[in-house]
Amino acid sequence: MNAQLEKLEAILGRMPEKFGNSITHIEIRNQELSILAQASKIIDVLSYLQKIEGFSTLIDITAVDFPESPERFAVVYHLLSMNNNIRVRVKAFVPDGGSIASVVALWPGANWFEREAFDMYGVLFEGHPDLRRILTDYGFEGHPLRKDFPLTGYQEVRYDEEQKRIVYEPVKLVQEFRNFDFLSPWEGMLPGDEKAKTSEGAK
Numbered sequence: 001m002n003a004q005l006e007k008l009e010a011i012l013g014r015m016p017e018k019f020g021n022s023i024t025h026i027e028i029r030n031q032e033l034s035i036l037a038q039a040s041k042i043i044d045v046l047s048y049l050q051k052i053e054g055f056s057t058l059i060d061i062t063a064v065d066f067p068e069s070p071e072r073f074a075v076v077y078h079l080l081s082m083n084n085n086i087r088v089r090v091k092a093f094v095p096d097g098g099s100i101a102s103v104v105a106l107w108p109g110a111n112w113f114e115r116e117a118f119d120m121y122g123v124l125f126e127g128h129p130d131l132r133r134i135l136t137d138y139g140f141e142g143h144p145l146r147k148d149f150p151l152t153g154y155q156e157v158r159y160d161e162e163q164k165r166i167v168y169e170p171v172k173l174v175q176e177f178r179n180f181d182f183l184s185p186w187e188g189m190l191p192g193d194e195k196a197k198t199s200e201g202a203k
Contacts (some may be wrong), residue, residue: 003072004031004084004085004086005028005031007084007086008028008031008032008033008037008086008088009028010158011033011053011088011118012026012027012028012033018048019037019041019044019045019048020043021038021174022037022038022045022068023035023036023037023038023045024036024037024038028199030144031086031087032086032087032088032089033086033087033088033089034088034089034090034091035088035089035090035091036090036092036093037090037091037092037101038092039075039092039093039094042075042077042090042092042100042101042103043103043106044103045090046077046079046090046103046106046192048108049079049088049090050079050107052085053081053088054081054084055079055080055081055197056080056081056082056083056104057079057080057081057082058077058078058079058107058109058113059074059078059080059087059112060076060113061075061077061078061103061110061114061116061117061122062075062076062079062113062116062117063075063076063111063117063123063145064076064132065121065145065146065147067146067147067148069093070095071093071095071098072092072093072096073093073094073095073096073121073123074091074092074093074094075091075092075093075094075117075123076090076091077089077090077091077099077103094123096122098124099124099125099126100123100124100125100126101121101125101126101127102114102126102127102128102129102131104127104128104129105127111128111129111130112126112134114131115128115130115131115133115134116133116134116135117131118131118132118145119133119134119135119136120135120143120144120145120146120168121143121145121146122143122146133158139168140155141154142153142154152158152171153171154170154171154191155168155169155170155171156168156169156170156171156172189202
C-alpha cells in the first residue's frame with residue numbers, strides 16, 4: 001500500500017466516527033476518497049476536511065442532474081491536499097428549488113464556482129455574497145445543463161438592423177431544420193458507412 005492510499009484509509013476510518021449519520025456513504029475509489037454527506041452538514045464536513053485533514057485547496061464545485069430523483073441535484077466538491085498529494089470528492093443532494101450553504105467563507109474562490117452551478121443548474125447557495133448568473137445573460141431563461149432543458153433553448157438573440165440593437169425573440173425553427181441526418185458526414189471513409197453504400201449504388 002502506497003503512502004497516499006494509507007492516508008486516505010486513515011481519513012476514511014476517522015470520518016464516520018466524527019460525523020456519524022451526517023455521512024451516508026464513504027469509500028476509496030481510483031485513489032480518491034468519495035464522501036456522500038447530508039446537505040445540512042456540508043459546512044461541518046468541508047470545514048473539518050480543510051482545517052483538520054489538510055485539504056486546503058478547492059479544485060471545483062459542480063452539480064449533476066438526476067431528474068427522476070426527489071433530491072434532484074448532487075452538488076459535488078473536489079478538494080486537494082497539496083501537502084499529502086491526496087484528493088477527496090464530497091457530494092450532497094439538494095431537491096429542485098432547495099438550497100445548500102455557500103462555502104465562500106471557507107474558500108473565497110468558491111464564489112464563481114457556485115455562481116456557475118446556479119447559472120447552469122439553478123442550485124441555490126445560501127449565504128452566497130453575490131449569487132447571479134455568470135455564463136449566460138442576465139435575462140436568460142432557464143438553466144442550460146438541466147437534462148430537461150431543450151437543445152434549442154427558449155430564446156434566440158440577434159441584432160436588428162431596423163432597431164439598431166440586440167433583440168430577444170422566442171426560438172422559431174422551420175420544420176426542415178428538425179430533420180437531422182445522423183449518418184456519418186465522411187462519405188466512404190468508414191467501413192459499412194450507409195452513405196458510402198448509397199453513393200456506390202448510384203454510380
